[in-house]
Amino acid sequence: MRVSELLAPTLREAPTEAEVISHILMLRAGMLRKVASGVYTYLPLGYRVLKKVIQIVREEMDNKGGQELMLPIIQPAELWLESGRWNVYGDELFRMKDRHGRDFALGPTHEEIITDLVRGEVRSYKQLPQLLYQIQNKYRDERRPRFGLMRGREFVMKDLYSFDKDEAGLDESYRKMYEAYTRIFARCGLQFRSVEADPGAIGGSSTHEFMVMADSGEAAIVYCDSCNYAANVEKAEAVPEQLSGDGEMLSLDEVSTPGAKTIEDVSAFLKIAGHNLIKTIVYQTEEETVIALVRGDREINEIKLQNMLGSLQLFMADERTVKELTGAAPGFAGPVGMKGARIIADREIPLMRNAVTGANKTDAHLVNVNPGRDFTPDVVADIRLVRAGEHCPRCEGVLAEARGIEVGQVFKLGTKYSKALGAKFLDENGKEQLMVMGCYGIGVSRTVAAAIEQNHDGDGIIWPMPIAPFQAVVIPVSSKDEGQMGLADSLYNALREQGVETVIDDRNERPGVKFKDADLVGYPLRIVVGSKTVEEGTVEIRHRRSGNVQVVKLEGAAQLIKKIVADEIAESLK
RNA sequence: CGGGAUGUGGCUCAGUUUGGUAGAGCGCACGGUUCGGGACCGUGAGGUCGCAGGUUCAAAUCCUGUCAUCCCGACCA
Known part of the structure; x- marks a missing residue:
């Protein structure tokens, strides 16, 4: 490709609409343009990268026996009503009507469609397992699209669905996908980690998320420094810690704590450590009001709490509700004498001795509160957030924290959809069984x-070789110098003959402009043809990532570059 | 959905407080000089100031409404 003919409008300045680096750089490099919030056009360079990733995903899916098909984007409401998700999915589902007033949705995911297909076509255990996938645009009307391609309303996703005859089959399909994912992200040249994740509302037993490690990631994860435990903090298991000892229980007493509403206030006022307090938070679900207790220096993990309660909604109670329940202003709630709400205590609460809690009376706290003696939780469960520095739940190690971008998730669905949609088969005994499903997504874009x-x-993108839009750019320093242009052209042709994906920057621009653009677009290799090429027969190969420059003979340069490209692609698989 | 902010040539922004016929830099076109890290000189094209009402002799500027975009939060197989 000739850069003079390429539609890659680079920008010197970053458009104000972009905030995160990937978004800014894709706009600046002329790879992406916004059409509406969360909706983008991929320009040729951007689309080439997308296609590279798609191809890697496709190869690995096929390697594991995946069969590619293409499902419709437009889906009839009937299927969604049948699965029960038409009413549950909410505003995130893009809905539309046809001219007859029939309801449709733009697919945010394809469990309904695929299950509908399989239930109609697969009848026998002999036809199982089936691993079916597609790479397709998905639509989710996000409340808040943001960060460019990171959270769009239209995005490209690979979704594979596995259909097995039993749990053992599902385990096997799951394992295959887990392996495939590991290879895919490695082949893309990414640093990533798989973590245990929260199954969320979809229900199901096991799920892992694949996280690309990056400080800008939206997901927080913890991982062990000495074993391979890693989990999304939403899910990470907390190991209870006993700090306050099992000393003698002192007698319960009420103290005046005017204006001390927060843990910090109370802690400072009574001159005691935060871990001797019991934090009491009033929550409401669609069905009930509960109070949740964690140690004062801990935080509640609302996802764990919600899963434990099995509720669809969970939110902190408003001031009025708190007053009605506790008879006190917010900040003075406590479990002692609590009526009218279930008490959900973290597993650390029963380990506490002589703790401090709100007195359910404005401006007062109770001291020497002892769980079991002064109150009894209705439920004791792991409902707190895990932080770095805590003990690993699997070994003696210590947990560290990092941030990641969730790029893939593998998920055991079980029979949720096969049951809802009636996807059954006849087993070896002629008995009807529900298919056991899994779903496996990769956010390709x-x-x-x-x-x-x-x-x-600071200069731009540094593409890993396997997904670079082009592997090399040839830059003649002066495009007016016929000698240079001639040599650059022949090198460009030689590279293409070698199968190296190459562009030649033949624009009539000053060298600085070409270098800046090459850095911005992020071609892994830059080959400069200058006066030395004409005079001495050498070209300069610059490695984008390291900045290393090697000067080599023009003769044989194409073969050498081909080798560098091949070596780097091979490296990503190690 | 709650909070905040912004909409002025392709991009970045000034002008709005105090109403008086729309500006700069970059980019683009043409000519010239340049040519190893975003050159310089000259000439030029390009904007119903998000949209709709209103106030006014006169609105980018004031008022009302509306739309869009971005940020924080909530939310998220």
Whole structure:
């Protein structure tokens, strides 16, 4: 490709609409343009990268026996009503009507469609397992699209669905996908980690998320420094810690704590450590009001709490509700004498001795509160947030924290959809059984953004070789110098003959402009043809990531470059 | 959905407080000089100032409404 003919409008300045680096750089490099909030056009360079990732995903899916098909974007409401999700999915579902007033949705995911297909076509255990996937645009009317390709309303996703005859089959399909994902992200040249994740509302037993490590990631994860435990903090298991000892229980007493509403206030006022307090928070679900207790220096993990309660909604109670329940202003709630709400206590609460809690009376707290003696929780469960520095739940190690971008998730669905939609088969005994399903997604466009978040510098993008839009750019220093242009052209042709994906920057621009653009777009290799090429027969190969420059003979340069490209692609698989 | 902010040539922004016929830099076109890290000189094209009402002799500027975009939060197989 000739840069003079390429539609890659680079920008010197970053458009104000972009905030995160991947978004800014894709706009500046002329790869992406916004059409509406969360909706983008991929320009040729951006689309080439997307296609590279798609191809890697496709190869690995096929390697594991995945069969690619293409499902419709437009889906009839009937299927969604049948699965029960038409009413549950909410505003995030893009809905539309046809001219007859029939309801449709733009697919945010394809469990309904695929299950509908399989229930009609698969009848026998002999036809199982089936691993079916597509790479397709998805639509979610996000409340708040943001960060460019990281959270769009239209995005490219690979989704594979597995159909097995039993749990053992599902385990096997799950394992295959887990392996495939590991290879995919490695092949993309990314640093990533798989973590245990929260199954969320979809229900199901096991799920892992694949996280590309980046400080700009939206997800927080913890991982062990000495074993391979890693989990999304939403899910990470907390190990209870006993600090206050099992000393003698002192007698319960009420103290005046005027204006001390927060843990910090009370802690400072009574001159006691935060871990001797019991934090009491009033929550409401669609069905009930509960109070949740964690140690004063801990935080509640609302996702764990919600899963434990099995509720669809969970939010902190408003001031009025708190007053009605406790008879006190917010900040003075406590479990002692609590009526009218279930008490959900974190597993650390029963380990506490002589703790401090709100007195359910404005401006007063109770001291020497002892769980079991002064109150009894209705439920004791792990409902707190895990932080770095805590003990690993699996070994003696210590947990560290990091941030990641979720680019993939593998998920055991079980029979949720096969049951709802009636996807059954006859087993060896002629008995009807529900198919056991799994679903496995990769945010393909998000992976592109994640790659940039992880691979860039002050000058622009640094594409990993396997997903670079082009592997090399040939830059003649002076495009008016016929000698240079001639040599550059022949090198360009030689590279293409070698199968190296190459562009030649033949624009009539000053060298500085070409260098800046090459850095911005992020071609892994830059080959400069200058006066020395004409005079001495040498060209300069510059490695974008390291900045290293090697000067080599023009003769044989194409073969050498081909080898560098091949070596780097091979490296990503190690 | 709650909070905040912004809409002025392709991009970045000034002008709005105090109403008086729309500006700069970059980019773009043409000519010239340049040519190893975003050159310089000259000439030029390009904007119903988000949209709709209103006030006024006169609105980018004031008022009302509306739309869009971005940020924080809530939310998220």
